[in-house]
Amino acid sequence: MKKNVLTLMAIVLLGVFNLSAQGIEFQHISLEEALEKAKAEDKLVFIDFYTTWCAPCKAMAKNVFTLPEVGAVYNKEYINIKLDAEKEGLKSAKKYLVNSYPTYIYLNANGNIVYKETGMRLANNFIQLGRDAVASENSQFSLEKLRAKFPNKQDDAGFLKIYFTKVQEYGQNPTEGINAWLKVQTEIEEDDVDMMEFLLKNKDYIILKSKGEEILKVNFDEYMDIATRKEEKELQIFEEVRLAQNTKNYALETKNPELWFTFMQAFNTLPEKYKKRGNYLEYKITYYALLKDSESYKMAVENYVDSLMVQNTSGKTKSGAIVQDLSNKGEAYLKYADSKSDYKTLENWIEYGNELGASIYYMDNLMADMFYKKGKRKKALDYKEKAIANWPKGDKKLSTKKYELEQMKKGELI
CATH class of the missing domain: 3.40.30.10 (Glutaredoxin)
Structure with a gap:
């Protein structure tokens, strides 16, 4: 015992x-x-x-x-x-x-x-x-408590400085706090070297049509006179492209269509070397998505795909890249497809992608998702399995496609 x-x-x-x-x-x-x-x-x-x-x-x-x-x-x-x-x-x-x-x-x-x-x-x-x-x-400075106080503290420079500092410490974007503080702060003269250094230190958080942009524009020549060579280069890039890039990123983060439109306007005025990195037609798609304007969104995607086909005719873009882009836009279009005409448009794109003969698994995957949305589950499963069988084994997207197949078999949303 x-x-x-x-x-x-x-x-x-x-x-x-x-x-x-x-x-x-x-x-x-x-x-x-x-x-x-x-x-x-x-x-x-x-x-x-x-x-x-x-x-x-x-x-x-x-x-x-x-x-x-x-x-x-x-x-x-x-x-x-x-x-x-x-x-x-x-x-x-x-x-x-x-x-x-x-x-x-x-x-x-x-x-x-x-x-x-x-x-x-x-x-x-x-x-x-x-x-x-x-x-x-x-803490009294918890992120939730700070955010609750923020709307009513727009004239309190002391609070706003704590706010944007803490928000950044918590791994969040301090853009709104920094620009709110810049509107009311009096501790730094706007044409002073300290302000230039502050703006450069926080160059990822200054956006178009903000107090930060205003200070930079008004005092740009003064800053260039007092800047080191390294700072001169930073200031030039800041003014030329970073303001627009920050606005783009922040508009996406906050899902703000007005701010995104501001970025689109700025994009058209960028130096050509920067404009080559973007695509205005693609930005229009995002704009209508943010507005939740489904009809304008679908039309913008159709215009984009038309441009893809022109690129292929000119031979400027490889077929594999076009098929992948076509797949991405097709998946985006499918979310808003709600008519026979929409589905016919998708079928035409898939047929075109297949004719290109590269990365066909993308088109099989798109076909699977289209059939699944239409309620034709058996056909959807057949095409999804076909896509997975031909999907490159080292591709990061493969595991996601396998998960989608599992969800389809269960009848779940994907």
Whole structure:
């Protein structure tokens, strides 16, 4: 009897030891379920956004997430989940603007971002991230509290400086805070070298039609007189192209069609060496998408595809690149297709892509998605399987296509 009791105690102690010695305990639940658990347990939510092809993601999963000291912090303070940003986590990745991997998102129980960071981290640094996120949420300067105060503090330079500094520390875009501060601040003269250095330091966050652009334009000649050679070059690029690029990025991030239109207008005035890097027809597609104007959107895509065909006739673009671009635009068009005419247009594009004879799997995939939307599931599965069978094995998109096939078989949305 005594021996049995001792054995039982040993098993219990071993279980406790193993529990305390584990790394991060990732729960196999949805984000919505994680938020509910976080609310019930008074915790935050930690999301590891990864992809199957991301080497740093695999390294973190193997070398950092498994460490007991990491688990001790994250299991205590967080409900932890992992989301494949190209599969089940795609919608959430778009919501939280995840565009590099790995990305670590720290949320409060309301689903609002507390902290956001990216890339490989050493264990100590990663532990500190977890602690910093908890501290920031409990602070008077938490991201959520700062954002709640921001609309009513537009004349408070002191608050605005704290705001944009903290927002940047939390891994968020400080554009609106910086430009709000520039409107009311009095601590730096606008034609002073300190202002030039401030603008250059924050050159990624100054956008068109903002106070920052106004200061740069009005004082540009003065800045060029006091700048070093390196700063002169930075200022020239800043004025010529970076303002427009920042506006483009911020318009996409905030889904602001008016700001995107401002970028489009600026694009037409860029030096030719920069205009070659963009495509105005493609920008029009994005504009109508942001406006949620489906008919104008479809017309813009049709015009773009017409231009692709002209490029092919002129021989300026390789067939493989045209087919891939045609696939991308076809998938975008399909989201808004709602008539026989729309589907006929798509079929014509697919036929044209097949005639080019390059990367045919793209056209098979597009055909599969079209049939699936039309409710013809068997044909959709046949074409999706055909596309996957011919898809290059090393292509990063292959795992996503396999996931889509699984969803189709279940009758789920893709």
